[in-house]
Amino acid sequence: MTTHSILFSSYSLGSLSLKNRIIMAPMTRNRADPAGNPQPIMATYYAQRASAGLIISEATQVCPEGRGYPCTPGIYTPEHVNGWKQITNAVHKAGGLIFLQLWHCGRISHSSYQPNGGSPPAPSAIEPRKGEVMTYQGPKPFETPRALETSEIPTIVAHYRNAAKRAIEAGFDGVEVHGANGYLIDQFLRNGSNTRTDNYGGTVENRARFLLEVVDAVIGEVGPDRVSVRLSPNGTFNDMSDSDPVATYSYAIAELSKRKIAFLHFIEKMMGDPAVHVTVAQARSWFKGPLAVNGGFTKERGEEVVSEGLADLVAIGVPFISNPDLVERFKRDAPLNQPDMGTFYGGNEKGYTDYTTL
Ligand SMILES: Cc1cc2nc3c(=O)[nH]c(=O)nc-3n(C[C@H](O)[C@H](O)[C@H](O)COP(=O)(O)O)c2cc1C
Structure with missing residues (x-):
């Protein structure tokens, strides 16, 4: 039994004290109702995983236009807030901490999700050329989005602000701005999806x-x-690209550093990403605060990056789906349950709350 790992040491993050350095990465599981109301089963799921030092919730739309998938939760109505309260209460009762991930899908949405039935909003009218949009009628080709008017942007910023306020009302310990994986903020950041000529x-x-x-x-x-703030400079998911990732992210990350946010959540690489253009070491040099890394990390690789001082926290995704007691399994070097990909996105308790603990 090896319990001495640096991953199990506590870590203070601003006013919060994390009991270990393992973060549960945000993961969409599509088990809210179609109106975006979190369901009681989600309280069970998150509470089962409360031994993580910090949980980042699944991505949660900040406004109706921000939705891009079936049965993802929202945080823009009083009902959403009440639904989330059950979850934050359950996690806190189990001794955990949880941030809400704030999300707007931009061009990854579909007209069927738009309240006015129009094209999804994006920085520019450029549709992803790879992948499909998931609608209530099944997967469909991506639509060409409409470029947002400059005058519409303050309203979207206000949606994020209101969503953050509601998240705190709902009992979250903080919020994560989802700037990764090809959604609206990422679409603005990278020039493969942004050809605007305004500010x-x-x-x-x-x-x-x-x-x-x-x-x-x-x-x-x-x-x-x-x-x-979560960023994915090397991510190609949702057909993302940038002509000079180092220039883009050295600036964005240095600006975030000035703002003294709780931590930068850096996805080094996801399955399917061909190359690392921006390294963890570069992110570390640009960002002076706490750094969390993610993307295929095992216990051993996590220990390595933290021991070497390259990162402070390690976020783990898929292994947390199938191992609610992942931290305990890491402590005991116990074997991990294998995940069932067929139940990742939507369904009931199967593949959600029924994974076994040691
Ligand atoms: C089922 C599933 C849902 C995901 N949903 C989100 C999400 O809502 N927000 C997000 O930022 N990343 C999401 N991701 C990406 C994960 O947070 C993580 O970056 C990815 O799984 C790589 O980490 P891992 O190798 O430890 O699993 C999702 C990944 C999976 C497998």
């Missing part, structure tokens, strides 16, 4: 403006020590 496109400073306005608004609502 939100063109230069790196302009492309990072939307991210930073959102982050500033959210900080204004909940304070910097309750805000994390």
Whole structure:
């Protein structure tokens, strides 16, 4: 039994004290109701995983236009807040901490999700050329999004601000701004999806403006020590690309560093990403605060990056789906349950709350 690992040491994150350095990565599981109301089974699921030092919730839309998948939760109505309260209570009762991940899908949405039935909003009218959109009628080809008017952007920023306020009302310990994986903020950041000619496109400073306005608004609502930001400079999911990732992310990350957010959540690489253009070491050099890394980390690789001082926290995704007691299994070097991919997205308790513990 090896319990001496640095991963199991506590870590203070602003005003929060994490009992270990293992974060449960945000994972969409599509078990809310179609109106985006979190369901009681989600309280069971998250509470089962409360031994993580910190849980980041599944991505949660900040406004109706932000939805891009079936049965994902929202945080823009009083009912959403009440639904989430059950979850934050259950996690806190089990001794855990939980942030809500704030999400707007942008071009990864579909007209069937838009309240006015129109094209999904995005920085530019460029549709992803790979992948499909998941609708209530099954997978469909991506639609060409409409480019947001400059005058519409403050309203979207306000949605993030209100969502952060509601998250705190719902009992969350903080919020994570989802700036990764090809959703709206990422679409603004990278020039493969942003060809705007106003203040939100063109230069790196302009492309990072939307991210930073959102982050500033959210900080204004909940304070910097309750805000994390997730970025995926090497991610190609949702057909993302950038002509100069180092230039884009060195600027964006240095700006986030100035804002003294709780931590930067850096996805090094996901399955299917061909190359690492921006390394953990570079992120570490640009960001002066706590750094969490994610993307295929095992216990051993996690220990390595933290011991070497390259990161402070390690976020783990898929292994947490099938191992509610992942931290205990890591402590005991116990074998891990294998995940059932067929039950990742939607369904009932099967593959959700019925994985066994040691
Ligand atoms: C089922 C599933 C759902 C996911 N949903 C989200 C999400 O809502 N928000 C997000 O930022 N990343 C999401 N991701 C990405 C994970 O947070 C994580 O970055 C990825 O699984 C790589 O980490 P891992 O190798 O430890 O699993 C999801 C991944 C999976 C497998």
